[in-house]
Amino acid sequence: MHTLLSQANSGFVPPSSADFDFAPIFGNSILFTKPVLLVFFSVILAGSFFTLSARKAAIVPSKLQFAGESIYTFIRNELGRDVIGPEFMRFVPFLFSLFVFILTNNIFGVVPLLQFPTMSHIGFPIGITIFSYVTYHYVAIKKHGLKKYVTDICFMPGIPKPVYLILTPVELLTYLVTRPLTLSMRLFANMFAGHLLLLVFTLGGEYLLTSGLILKFLSLFSFSFAIGLSFFELGIQALQAYIFTLLTALYIAGALADEH
Amino acid sequence: MTGTLAIVGFGLSTIGPGTATGLIFAAYISGVARQPEARSILQPIAFLGFALAEALALFGLVLAFVLK
């Protein structure tokens, strides 16, 4: 009991952003850590799942084929056809791989043993945001031509000329920086905060286990709360993957539209 | 404990705009649910209200970073 009390006096160390840094796996190279390993694993996992589900395509689908096809149909109909419009088939492969990649990496956050959402490192959301950023700007420039696109963004019709001096920088900043930034920050912040929340309750429960007898019972509540929050996190992770893909589809649709 | 009190102030200042945004979109959703054809009339009003409410939260965010 004395040792337990002295441990309790050492104080609870709350989880911080330092818990998101991992030691390198091979030697001293910081290029290969747990998140990078998880990204490679997610690509192998998703690729083999959809290869297996589509290999023996039958009219009466097996359970595996049905699972793969329902994800594909969901993306094609809900995000492609309903949002983008008649030209949607060109973008379905991009939207589908985006959704599956983000979903797999997010769900790693609640899978036992892996338990780390890759997207809670800001570099990964920024990386995938660059893909959708380049895509929707390229689509718009190809559709309207560079000159008309820039004029459409910079010069809104129907305001007096001196006001352009005030409004054009804000408009340019919105299109070039803030919109992609909100796209990546939302995914990053949700995953970061969710993982931190789970860490608080598991580490708190672990700390209570090392404390006195009454506090040991209280650790039960902390652990059960962590398990409940894991299911809540599962919902958020699926929702964030959906929202990221939906907003990419909406920006592509806006780029294809006639007026801005 | 370390940190600035400005962050606590920002946390407090988000309560009002958060409640306001929730109320605005609740009214918008129930309005569209009762009368779907009124969507094009209701949408600008709802988003104007949202922008006005969200502006206060963003002022809080900026001032939390600026005032040291």
Added chain:
Amino acid sequence: MAMNDDAAFWSILAYLISGLVFWGGAGALADHFLSTHFLLIIGLILGMGSSFWLIWLRFLKS
């Protein structure tokens, strides 16, 4: 212009942030170099005003 609700929501948020960041940042820089204290507030108000103007033009006018 009945835009999709999600796109409108996040675009409005992006406009508000960029207006505040650009003109507020310009005001803060001017304060730093001229060693005054009132330009930041003027920049923030100007940025918020320009954001509202752009939101009005994009989403509410038609």
